[in-house]
Amino acid sequence: SLIQGADKGSVYRHSSGFIYRKERNSVVVDGVEIFLSAIQDLLLELLVQNQNKVISRKELSQRIWGNNEDTLLVNKHIQHLRRIIKDRQIEGGKLFTIIRSDYNGYMLINSRFDS
Helix, strand or coil, X not given: CEECCCCCCCEEECCCCCEEEHHHCEEEECCEEEECCHHHHHHXXXXXXXXXXXXXXXXXXXXXXXXXXXXXXXXXXXXXXXXXXXXXXXXXXXXXXXXXXXXXXXXXXXXXXXX
């Protein structure tokens, strides 16, 4: 969960073990700190703020680029983020793609909330 709200000093610990450090624009995976691009950082922040809820590709695009038409670009950045946090869909991944006929989006699953 997020510690100290959503400010620059926030730290998020995911139930799978990765740590998101907002103040450093980084994640720690297997003890290694990996710095995020500005877009990756914003994307992960939005997913963390909406954890366990589906957030649409269009909404992510709107919040990041100010339009809801760059959904393919959202997909590209989600793929990069998955590689960084070592998400494995087959092993019960952390970052799920939700595809329905009327709605496509992503959901960051966190099964435990640390404080």
